[in-house]
Amino acid sequence: MIKTGSQILWECLEQQGVTTVFGYPGGAILPAYDALKYSNIHHVLVRHEQGATHMADGYARASGRVGVAIATSGPGATNMVTGIATAMLDSSPIVCITGQVGSKLIGSDAFQETDITGVTLPITKHNYLVTHADQVARTISEAFYVASSGRPGPVLVDITKDAQQSTCEFDGKPVKPQLPGYRPDLSPTPEEYKQALELIHSAKRPVILAGHGIILSGAMQEVRTFAERNNIPVGLTLLGLGGFPASHPLSLGMMGMHGEAWLNTTIQEADLLIALGMRFDDRVTGNLKTYAPNAKKIHIEIDRAEVNKNVKVDVALVGDLRAILRELLPKVKSQDRHEWLAYIDRMKGDASVRDIQNLPDNGHLYAAHVINDIWRETLGSDTIIVTDVGQHQMWEAQYFKHEEPRTLITSGGLGTMGFALPAAIGVKAARPEAEVWAVVGDGGFQMTMAELATMVQEKMKVNIAIINNGYLGMVRQWQEFFYDRNYEATPLLSPNFVKLADAYGIRSVAVTQRSEVVPTVQAMRKHTGPVLIDFQVEQEDSVYPMVAAGASLHEMIRRPNPLEETAADA
Amino acid sequence: MLNTFVVYVENKPGVLTRVASLFRRRAFNIDSLTVGRTEKPEVSRMTIVVDADRDQALRVEANLYKLVNVLFVENITSKAAISRDLAMIKVSAKHDARSHVLELANVFRARVVDLAPESLTIEITGGEDKIDGLLEVLRPYGVLEMVRTGIVAMRRGGKSEAASASITSGNGAEPAAGPPPPDDNISYSV
Numbered sequence: 001m002i003k004t005g006s007q008i009l010w011e012c013l014e015q016q017g018v019t020t021v022f023g024y025p026g027g028a029i030l031p032a033y034d035a036l037k038y039s040n041i042h043h044v045l046v047r048h049e050q051g052a053t054h055m056a057d058g059y060a061r062a063s064g065r066v067g068v069a070i071a072t073s074g075p076g077a078t079n080m081v082t083g084i085a086t087a088m089l090d091s092s093p094i095v096c097i098t099g100q101v102g103s104k105l106i107g108s109d110a111f112q113e114t115d116i117t118g119v120t121l122p123i124t125k126h127n128y129l130v131t132h133a134d135q136v137a138r139t140i141s142e143a144f145y146v147a148s149s150g151r152p153g154p155v156l157v158d159i160t161k162d163a164q165q166s167t168c169e170f171d172g173k174p175v176k177p178q179l180p181g182y183r184p185d186l187s188p189t190p191e192e193y194k195q196a197l198e199l200i201h202s203a204k205r206p207v208i209l210a211g212h213g214i215i216l217s218g219a220m221q222e223v224r225t226f227a228e229r230n231n232i233p234v235g236l237t238l239l240g241l242g243g244f245p246a247s248h249p250l251s252l253g254m255m256g257m258h259g260e261a262w263l264n265t266t267i268q269e270a271d272l273l274i275a276l277g278m279r280f281d282d283r284v285t286g287n288l289k290t291y292a293p294n295a296k297k298i299h300i301e302i303d304r305a306e307v308n309k310n311v312k313v314d315v316a317l318v319g320d321l322r323a324i325l326r327e328l329l330p331k332v333k334s335q336d337r338h339e340w341l342a343y344i345d346r347m348k349g350d351a352s353v354r355d356i357q358n359l360p361d362n363g364h365l366y367a368a369h370v371i372n373d374i375w376r377e378t379l380g381s382d383t384i385i386v387t388d389v390g391q392h393q394m395w396e397a398q399y400f401k402h403e404e405p406r407t408l409i410t411s412g413g414l415g416t417m418g419f420a421l422p423a424a425i426g427v428k429a430a431r432p433e434a435e436v437w438a439v440v441g442d443g444g445f446q447m448t449m450a451e452l453a454t455m456v457q458e459k460m461k462v463n464i465a466i467i468n469n470g471y472l473g474m475v476r477q478w479q480e481f482f483y484d485r486n487y488e489a490t491p492l493l494s495p496n497f498v499k500l501a502d503a504y505g506i507r508s509v510a511v512t513q514r515s516e517v518v519p520t521v522q523a524m525r526k527h528t529g530p531v532l533i534d535f536q537v538e539q540e541d542s543v544y545p546m547v548a549a550g551a552s553l554h555e556m557i558r559r560p561n562p563l564e565e566t567a568a569d570a
Numbered sequence: 571m572l573n574t575f576v577v578y579v580e581n582k583p584g585v586l587t588r589v590a591s592l593f594r595r596r597a598f599n600i601d602s603l604t605v606g607r608t609e610k611p612e613v614s615r616m617t618i619v620v621d622a623d624r625d626q627a628l629r630v631e632a633n634l635y636k637l638v639n640v641l642f643v644e645n646i647t648s649k650a651a652i653s654r655d656l657a658m659i660k661v662s663a664k665h666d667a668r669s670h671v672l673e674l675a676n677v678f679r680a681r682v683v684d685l686a687p688e689s690l691t692i693e694i695t696g697g698e699d700k701i702d703g704l705l706e707v708l709r710p711y712g713v714l715e716m717v718r719t720g721i722v723a724m725r726r727g728g729k730s731e732a733a734s735a736s737i738t739s740g741n742g743a744e745p746a747a748g749p750p751p752p753d754d755n756i757s758y759s760v
């Protein structure tokens with residue numbers, strides 16, 4: 001049957017199982033939008049193309065499926081750049097489709113022409129320029145395959161206007177990807193397995209460092225079995241949270257710059273690091289020269305370019321984490337490590353002393369309390385937290401105990417402010433039955449709050465918790481610690497968020513007292529529509545502990561007086 | 571140290587940019603890069619010389635493989651290989667100097683490809699050292715202009731692993747599964 005490139009595009013998206021796309025129309029993508037009438041795919045109209053990419057990203061992270069964002073050429077495409085880079089750094093599978101000027105106009109600086117494949121070259125896993133209808137089917141097939149296989153990532157498909165309009169024969173059958181150079185399925189050699197097992201069995205003080213890869217490969221159960229069988233404690237990266245249950249006795253929480261002190265110390269004193277699907281980012285290692293000085297290192301990782309990039313390892317097993325652990329597990333012996341575990345337990349100290357709820361109410365409202373209360377209130381229900389970037393993000397990581405994978409959606413690698421609200425919309429689209437909270441600072445919220453209208457238009461119930469401290473809090477904290485409290489450009493004026501929400505028809509309330517937190521959260525959860533709670537928290541609170549940039553992992557700045565403030569990290 | 575990579579890529583628009591962009595982005599230092607056709611029309615071949623230590627060289631290789639259009643990478647630095655650079659050197663050769671210059675060219679087995687009243691253009695092919703050597707001795711006469719192609723390299727012996735690996739483009743299907751090709755004796759099918 002003869003079809004246009006636009007018709008083929010939507011049919012191929014349907015073949016890939018796409019039900020929802022996030023986009024914004026414009027001249028060069030209009031033929032594709034026109035052909036949407038032939039498709040059952042639901043199009044979510046965003047308010048800014050950056051939002052579309054974060055929504056696709058949130059959708060992908062919550063569901064494990066590929067998220068799709070659409071924009072027009074030129075400014076539509078360039079507005080996607082931040083979201084694409086966010087997905088790239090966090091290995092999130094999204095496909096971005098952009099319109100492009102007609103193929104004969106390419107290179108002529110035509111109206112709304114941008115070389116978007118050139119612009120996104122270093123921030124996509126791969127990208128395509130499609131100039132004829134007969135390339136559409138194969139390109140979409142390859143784009144989805146590349147985005148979702150191996151180490152996932154964003155793929156951009158730029159389709160010229162004439163490619164959307166031109167026609168070709170299309171029989172509706174799925175087209176296989178033709179990627180002779182693409183080999184996502186590597187696996188280790190028997191010798192490498194043997195070396196890894198020897199290191200594991202001879203270690204006295206091992207620790208597992210698990211990252212996003214355990215969730216991406218679906219290796220949660222395998223990691224758990226591995227840890228339990230050999231009695232190895234488990235530390236998580238920010239993006240690994242939820243991949244190993246926080247309540248598990250072997251869980252040590254989050255590592256790194258704002259990680260748990262006992263875990264950072266454990267890493268520094270360990271004699272074996274077993275890195276699973278993580279990449280030794282500078283935010284988790286601190287100073288590389290002094291990082292885990294006495295430890296041998298095993299790195300199980302799907303991307304071989306990550307091996308020996310930051311930390312030199314003794315054994316690298318390159319391939320899919322789940323497959324590798326399944327191969328490894330039958331050969332892993334049970335080992336008694338009670339001395340090592342008891343030592344770590346002593347470092348952790350008394351759990352009840354650490355419990356933030358046991359600290360006296362001094363009349364101040366702290367972000368950590370708010371987050372901890374949301375956690376307690378939503379305990380046991382199917383809840384997904386989407387954070388923005390900054391102090392509230394770190395408090396979320398510390399005070400919300402994630403038991404399940406894909407329940408924390410956050411921009412880790414790129415640290416993209418403005419991520420939370422659009423990503424939460426994408427999460428809700430992927431998981432409509434889940435309770436979705438966007439936990440967001442007053443700074444980041446104002447970057448993408450235009451998407452409130454998208455949320456309302458889509459009739460989505462997303463609960464928005466603004467952690468409002470009147471500052472760009474994390475930057476202010478750095479200014480406090482490292483720039484003599486010179487609060488340059490960090491005090492932040494915000495609109496009246498309650499009135500703002502009201503303008504969109506969103507139920508909203510401001511909270512200033514700790515005692516109001518729980519009743520407000522309870523009431524707002526019951527409301528059937530979207531809600532916004534403006535938590536006006538202590539303005540100059542800081543996240544502890546903190547490993548300063550470039551410092552060794554065990555050199556942590558601790559809260560000056562743990563009993564007085566929010567410190568559960570003491 | 572200088573590492574020489576032979577890289578087979580799909581012959582598609584933009585692939586050179588992808589490779590060059592990778593080197594820029596990862597701050598790998600390119601000494602020379604040549605690209606040209608191969609015996610297969612759908613495949614291009616690059617010879618890339620990179621200043622890198624051992625670990626960096628492994629990372630260069632791993633990162634090249636991350637490019638979807640890269641078919642095959644081989645670091646031939648420590649392998650028996652022929653590497654050739656081609657230079658054209660325009661040297662000032664007035665009447666009295668001309669015979670000396672011709673003699674030098676002869677010694678280096680270089681060819682004179684153009685002759686003008688006051689200059690000669692010499693073409694020389696060989697390893698970089700040889701070309702550097704000729705340049706050295708010509709310099710006193712006055713090198714007016716010079717162009718070099720950069721290294722192209724090929725392993726010695728019968729059909730090399732790279733060439734015998736069925737490097738094709740455009741008719742593969744699913745990428746090959748299984749372990750990464752070992753350093754030597756590579757054969758994978760796609």
